[in-house]
Amino acid sequence: MDRESKDILLKGPVAAAWNDASYVVKCFRAKPPEPILPVPGERNVLVTSALPYVNNVPHLGNLIGCVLSGDVFARYCRQRNYNVLYVCGTDEYGTATETKAIEEGLTPKEICDKYFEIHDKVYKWFNIDFDIFGRTSTTHQTSEPCIKTSNHLFLDLAKLQDPVNELFMKSSDQGVWSNNAKIITSTWLRDGLNRRCISRDLKWGTPVPLDGYTNKVFYVWFDAPIGYISITAGYIDEWEKWWKNPDEVKLYQFMAKDNVPFHTVVFPASLIGTKKPYTFLDSISSTEFLNYEDGKFSKSRGVGVFGNDAIDTGIPADVFRFYLLLVRPETQDSVFSWSDFAIKVNAELVNNLGNFINRTLTFLGKNYELVVPPVFPNDGDIHFLEQINVELQNYIENMEKCKLRDGLKCILSISKLGNGYLQAGEPWKLLKLNNNADK
Template identity: 55%
Template sequence: MQQLYCESCQRFLADRFVVGSCPTEGCYNDFARGDQCEKCGKLLNSTDLVDPKCKVCGVTPCVRDTDHLFLELPQLREKLEKYIDETSVAGSWSQNAIHITDSWLKEGLKPRCITRDLKWGVPVPHEKYKDKVFYVWFDAPIGYISITACYTPEWEKWWKNPENVELYQFMGKDNVPFHTVMFPSALLGTGENWTLMKTISVTEYLKYESGKFSKTRGIGVFGNDAKATNIPADVWRYYLLSNRPEASDAVFTWTDLQAKFNNELINNLGNFVNRVLSFIAKPEGAGYSSIIPDAPNADSHPLSQSLAETVGKLVEQYIDAMDKVKLKQGLKIAMAISSEGNAYLQESQFWKLYKQDAASCAIVMKTSAALVYLLACLLEPFMLSFSKDVLQQLNLCTKAQISFCDEKREIAKANRTWDLVPANHKIGKPVPLFKALDNDAVARFREVFAGSQAERNARYITEGC
């Protein structure tokens, strides 16, 4: 094959060390990489680029002949298409994954180069190619298997057991072809009984404020940055999952994070949990001295029965969304249950019932406490620390992991929400779960994460941060 060689750097150029204009008609991206265009998503060879440049020195590379190993994708087409046709339906692949895979197949499968002329990487175990390494997207998925093998000698229980194991994968849209075409083809080509990916959940791009995330220029918030803000991890989890770009690109903005944090986590979820548990914790005469009241006639209380029916339907929708890996929808449904709880409290006017109708107030508070427990279970996949804290305040479970088991599902679906917590159970000490994010902090974060890393470090030093 022909490959780009930089005479200035005296080496063949790795795909990501080449930048040029995308050759795809109508794309007009002048910053496409040598392996893929991020704008249109098309997989490329570096020699396909128009006006390529070495990303290291800026010199125009020349083309040289070099000998490489290829994966013969055309010979695997029939097996691959059968796998894709069956699994994309059975595994409820996200629509963007299906679209990207179909467009790749329509272009026609071609032999794909799986080695590179580089000094770093996994060396090829073949005498003729001993000076070459494997292409990262041929080698990296194999790492999923080898990492498991490093963890346990029983790795085949996961990777060669398709009858009993379901493999789910999550990624950005630029990595789809490597996981729906390349890697399955490599496994199918062996003729062995591998566990192939069943479900793939693919996101579009997450943009930052008015532009793109860029580590090079220090624009955006990355792992260590997020930790340094001291914003709780569960707030990051909630915001990113509620803003997950499942069907189209999404934008991260500090004002949006602040709004979702203060309005949804504090005013909706946190307010409901604290309002319920604080009232139950009040001493006798004002509350229940931290004891969950009994409610033997809850099924005859119209308002509670109406809530239970609504919650039961939402739980069914939540389970369906999670089974189909629609995480954003699952989170939205869980938060809708919290909103129903707040509306239920307001409509019941429990603060008046306590003196006027003790039996009805007991039903409302037992049902509300059960809803708090249900929310801790439903939100555990999204906000682990929140769920752990709520369970500690309920004094129902001290473990971080919660299993939303069949019993709990059936109770909720049977419209008997109040039965999720036992009567006469003593709860723990209620405390506020979140602290508001103020305007000054948001303005500071927007400024700090808007410039280059060098500028940011200089500002930290200057300001004594």
Template identity: 45%
Template sequence: MESETTVNDVVDIASEELESAFSQWSISEDVVKAEDVVDKRVIPGGRNVLITSALPYVNNVPHLGNIIGSILSADVFARYSRLKGVNTLYATGTDEYGTATENKALEEGVTPKEICDKYYKIHKDIYDWFDISYDYFGRTTTEEQTAIAQQIFWRLHENQYLLEEVTQQLHCPKCDRFLADRFVEGNCPFCDYCEARGDQCDKCGKLINAIELKEPKCKLCSTTPQIRSSKHLFLDLPKLQPKIEEWFKETTQSKENYWSQTAKVIASSWLRDGLKPRCITRDLKWGTPVPLEGFTDKVFYVWYDAPIGYPSITAHHNKLKDIAMAYQQMSQEEDNSSFIPLALYLSSDYFLEHPSRDVRLLVACAIADVFRVYAPNAPYQHPELIKHIFLFFIQQLKGLQDPKDATFKRYFYLLENLAWVKSFNICIELEDSQSIFAQLFSLIFKIVNENHSDKVKNFMLDMLTPLIIEADTVSSKLIEIILWHIIDPKKTMNKQANWLAVQILKKTNKTMEPYLVSYFTNAITHGIDDNAGDIDGDEETSAVVYQKPA
């Protein structure tokens, strides 16, 4: 599903529409603002806005049209809405079902799932590069999608809004599959163009019923297909028309009229001509399964399924948020043993390696809370797993870099939690604790900057200093990383990191003293060759020794 906006659409907005939009957005003083409430999904009595944008299809690399046509306008609106203090959730993602995905998979010789994973990541990376401010970038191939699509289906079924009809379709005997849209090619019945598809002719632009194609060929094996009948389900739109008409009138004439002029004109012309039954099932494998007996080998048509992506992506995000929230609200005093399996599930590679930054952040917050709630006996036992989790935390803490980022509050929560619980201390027991700490210190020195408040910097200190004071040893690598920031050029280049390094040395001076003495003695008496093989280390050691920072 793609939408295209033309310049005319933009220019055509009437001044009344602009005025009405403006007045809609002038919130009165007594409305609860989002900034007063941390992390509430829906603020009761407040203004809650859910923003989505047309879901880009995953069978190709995104182009500027994806950004300009949908993602960017939603981004601008989301930023505006947040600035107004409105509780805003911008959720979007990739549209992954349909014949185009199946086709692309056959082309590249992989499964549709693999195609989706590949292009999901490409899309996500590009929108991230453009710094699009969505709260969550999901996908339509999830359990939530299936659950919601089937739930809507069952309600239509119970209320008798579905019709059964037998349709004639092309079937390839060799591939043993029905040839939907793009799986069949032939001559156009209107203009004779020889590469017309089963749904449309690219030359004359006319819609085609596949069985009318002349000399049809299976696109996969070139076999001539046969006509076979197949039973399908149709949404009984004529039966729904009176209700739709009533709703259309009510919503377009009310004070809270959100319809654009274009949408109103198109909808009213459809209603005027009378709605027709529309098929909601297909003889395909890649899609949301139809749950009704007799149709279980079919999937939902994408026109029915894809719009459900908006609620399902939002639901997927909210589920993770609920999990994070559940751990956030737990206290150490309660019996939380029933949540241990979930805590273990969250530490699986599926989450720790998840391509979505938003998912990783929510999971990091939840796991940080797990360490708080179950301290000192976190349910993670295996040293390799503990190491994996803490390296994952380090990776997430990168998000602290920009305090103006929409998700900064959450990164701050993660930092505060890790600092307060002293969770990194668990790593002291690990064999490669010093290497983990070196990575953590390096990262914090790298990201700390003048936009950080004292509160943020103090939590950074609280997280780092116990790792020196309470550890059995301090590696020369870690000493170098700290000293490196109290001498030039780093001292001048990054004043905040310099401040942090000086504070760390002040707070840990008793513990550090013997390590520093042996570090310098070693460096001076044995020369820099002791660090042979470590080029960075050599330079750092000599710089530190010759500049006499102490």
């Protein structure tokens, strides 16, 4: 672009568009060499997605509710040049794991090993780009069960209500919280917190390390969120730089709404109780539920699309990713429908976004050897850039608020504008008319 043309662009509302476009060139951040640590003075973002149960094959509702949403947000943050660590892993303890082991004639450890590999395969196929994908299981002891009077360990949430409420008010005001997360948490706090049992008489789990609690393990919903920390500690010795660094690190957590109180009340309470400077929840993105056709996903009845089914369809993973984001249940329950899947993929992914990318690259390849030529903007071009800038700003605002579905819609609006711009300008006709590619 020559200086005169650039001066035209830098006058008026389009200036922001030019500045944003210039920033985009340098903002794509390659994943740093391991280990990833917070960088003082930079925006450090710690992303977690709810730990999926390891005793089954994940279905599409599980994917969009946690791991895919966390992945998309982490990718966005890297593109904005933020320093990101995305943590997840399989939740391997609890009654359901023991029950599944009995059902399949395996030990709990064998069940966990089997389904960890299945989860890992599914997430890799879906291009989920974790920085850490670990496991919550550790070395444990077992003993023969017997019927007896049992003492249990309780977390006295009532004594922690005030600091938990204070954290909730601060975090939900300064961070980004889904509306359902605010409602669920405020309801728990309004009704008053009570003592909550955090131990179970099970053989499979994290042993309670106290005298008098032999053969007891921690309740999975007390234990599981701590897995974010233990998984990070398994990745790097300097885990405290992420998890005990509230001044430098912002924690974003992704999950379905049924996981909310354990992340906004129980987990923060257990951290507050230590009286240590942990990195507390800053923002939470909790979805409603994704249903399947006219009913619900059901693991027991085999209803819905599961990870292995998606792989077997032959449909590329990115097509599933696109549609799941388009119907992400951000404010209310939504539905995965095969007929709607076909309509949306053809209309938006293929005919809109795909068409825009294809015709643009084809035109540049055919006429300019894939090098963008100098720009000589007219009034129509400047108006077009102003429209693009509006959508770009909307995209950034939505993504910063974890509104991933609305962010995708902004991208589709940009490609629609691009298609309209090409169709109206018909640059291929101008080239033929002038017989000069420089025009």
